[in-house]
Amino acid sequence: MSQRIKIKALLESGKTDIDVTVKGWVRAFRQNRFIALNDGSTNSNLQIVVDFENTDAVLLKRITVGAAISVNGKMAASLGQGQSVEVIATDIEVLGDSDPEKYPLQPKKHSLEFLREIAHLRFRTSTFGAIFRVRNTLSFAVHQFFQERGFVYLHTPVITQSDAEGAGEAFHVTNFDLDNVPRTDTGEVDYKQDFFGTATNLTVSGQLEGELGAMALSDIYTFGPTFRAENSNTTRHLAEFWMIEPEMAFYDLNDNMDLAEALLKYVIKYALEKNREDLEFLNQRLLDEEKTKPQAERSELSLLDKLQFCLDNNFERLTYTEAIDILKDSTPNKKKKFQYLVEGWGTDLQSEHERYLVEKHFKKPVILTDYPKDIKAFYMRQNEPDAQGRQTVRAMDILFPGIGEIVGGSQREERLERLEQRMDEMGIPKEELWWYLDTRRFGSAPHAGFGLGFERLVLFVTGMGNIRDVIPFPRFPKNAEF
């Protein structure tokens, strides 16, 4: 018996007349003769040809959709149309049966909603196989991009002390018996008795710790899970998601934008090369789906065209103030088609405004910079007021078609006085962040960084519509199953 070979390697070799052993899961068993076998190494199934007239009937009955089997046989040029080679089986062993009455997957198209309910089995579909292979490639490409540039991969803590930076609701971490929480004389929760001796929560961002690393190692990045206890119920939010947060000493906002754009292009290009077959499958899946939609709702570019377009064009860079001017003059604003009309300077852009800029006006990724100070975080570097006295910060958001904000970042405020003043204004407790402020006290330097939502990136590259379909086991309000 020969050693097991993965289907991807076998199909790539294209060899015939060799003895092989393959193992995988049955996707379909047609006409008692043809097994479509998939082992997850590639989107393609391997066709196994069974000589059913000379095979034990009991064994044939056990070859059902979902069963795990091992096959010995000889590679041959296929007589059929759908594949170039196939395995003529000489010996089949069922490693794990799959009761067809109970196995929920059928050799047909299932709805994504249904598959989400059986997330433990959806890996076995072509669509999710492709998605998670692409996700893996993107993840690897992120590391490779930064490693090629001398960045240090820094592990920032998952458990952090209190929610000082105010980046959304955090999950509490405690060792208390929740039926009997210790309290102080005044009736408040006595965190001194808790595991860490203080209130703690799951991280909402590794940025502040990342900055500490950058102020010694120059260029660092984090890539890990992040948690938000927001009651968000959308196609682009999760309670647990993965974020990439680079932080670079001696970078200004332009360097920051250059890096972010280079990163996005690098990983998209990498996926197009490494996962061509998967992306072609996802591309076709979308095209089939579009056929059912009215003409007006169909997208102008296919998935593959959209990705290539993204590589071939510079992202449009403009300031918040310029964006407001464009939006004010836009047709939907004048015709009052926006739900929220753009009137003055200073309020945050609504989703519909971002979509207009990205999908209608520029028709490509857009980087918005220099937002009003009042709608952004305390740590962003303050610009001098403009001629009209308007105050902005060196923020940048990258907006992608269909996704919205995929990157949010800024040049950081490195001037101690300005930073402390802003923290006071916003009610951020300076004492709790003494360690953060120390970087501004000792050898402070200009620096910048950003956060890239990894699932939003996977969403864009795979062309999927719901973020819950691009992470293996999504966590969202009212759901932590699997």
Place this chain on the structure above:
RNA sequence: UCCUGAGUAGCUCAGCCGGUUAGAGCAUCUGACUGUUAAUCAGAGGGUCGCUGGUUCGAGCCCAGCCUCAGGAGCCA
């Protein structure tokens, strides 16, 4: 959390104005066929109509509350 829509067989869905025994395709099972590509043909089995309560002679359908899902919004990555 707000707005809109949905929940009927394992899956996808139909079910008229409230009226007898709730249907179809696929899947499953049985048989036939055997170079198929979501195989084909014939037959069979399969239902707490999301849950709770109400209106009514009678509720899958009307009303109320709740649960879950989808899309959009907010928060954001």
